[in-house]
Amino acid sequence: MIDIKLLVSNPIEVQERLGNRNSKLKEDAATVVGLYQEYKQELQKVEELRAKRNNLSKQIGVVRAKEGPVAAQAIMKEANTLKEEMAEADVKMTELKAQIDKLMLMIPNLPDVSVPVGPDERANVIVKENSLPLPKFDFEPKDHHALGEALGILDFQTASVLSGSRFALLRGDGARLERSLINFMIDLHTEAGYTEYMPPAIINASCLLGTGQLPKFKEDMYHLEGEEDQYLISTAEIPLTNLYRGQILQEKDLPKAFTAYTPCFRKEAGAYGKDTRGLIRNHQFNKVEMVWLSKPENSMEILEKMTLEAEKVLKTLGLPYQRVLLSSGDMGFSAAKTYDLEVWFPSQNCFREISSCSNCTDFQARRMNLRYKETNGKGTQFVHTLNGSGIAVGRTFAAILENYQQKDGSIVIPEALRPYFGKDKIEKNA
């Protein structure tokens, strides 16, 4: 949620910045400004009436105690008339508040000033070119799908028998490779100081409201039948960011850094025809996630740090990549600034997204009422939340297959992964 006070005090500026997100939100923002003025008036009225009533009630109590119940009759009558007036104003106020909340929950975060303005991914900017050597092949490189099936480590046909389309079944060295990648990534992050978690894969609606998946993106989530309040997580960002929701943290406890491996579940509605084969876009995939809670003044610096942490995974695995700064129109709902990491896919002769690192500023914290208290200050402030893939495991699997493929169809295991995988090569055998 953006700061409603900022919106009300600088409506033009905020509308401009929202417009930069390529959203038709100027109108909603204007509506909120109008409703808020009305709401404030009504609120004031209700509070005044309530103060009067509280006063009368107190008098009734005193009179009853001193002079008996009969003496209090007259004041009670007066209080009764107040009650009706109050109820009326209260209904009006509640209604206005509901309208405001409904709109506010649908308004995305404001892009940071450093974010390029543009309608979609065409306005994204490559901010760091690839610095690793691209693999050279003296043969036509295959895609990971073909490589994996030929090696007997990926079996999409059986996956569809078991579950449907857009699922993966990993077998033998394939399952082992996925598992070793997870351990490799988690170890990398915990050594850098992140606290490891293993959260539930089922999450309640309040948490989803907190991180911004609800109410707007309900159709992307798997909702459990007969369990109105429960959904499958689409990313570990949701449980990790919500760990301290509703709490007031101490300044000295910030920043906090979490990492977790979880499966992720996405309906991928509206992705018909995109990446239909292989490991790139499935309903269930594995991901290692990083989440930070920080003070506002540190969050941009931490975004850089966290993105480097994600880069380290690719670098250590020797996978060529570039860093892209997303434009206002391509960013996610909750983000103020997002870097994508894109990894090299030889079969497609291009870079493709493998990690997304975002600073959500106080947008999520406001929704989940997550604050901190300054050591020497008065009052509380919203913390800033950040999340980043560290990184998508299935896509890393695919990138390794493609970048490390040999002429005979075997796969060389990246040096850094060998202690985890236990072998230096995947070859076709059983």
Added chain:
RNA sequence: GGAGAGGUGGCCGAGCGGUUUAAGGCGUUAGUCUUGAAAACUAAUAUAUGGGAAACUGUAUCGAGGGUUCGAAUCCCUCCCUCUCCGCCA
């Protein structure tokens, strides 16, 4: 899944329709005393939001949301969570 008991400030814990402005204790912070510390004593000790330059003050919050009432931590309804026992089960 069945039966029962509960959820009150940072923590423990009283209150079960009206001087409660949530008692009391612990903890924390500051002060007094002390060479220093401890102890003792004194005081402070939530959050949000409105008004005000400030002192101060209005409103809301006792798991969440509704309801009854002039008045709700207290009574009623719904939901969530925790504990105990039973059942089932990795």
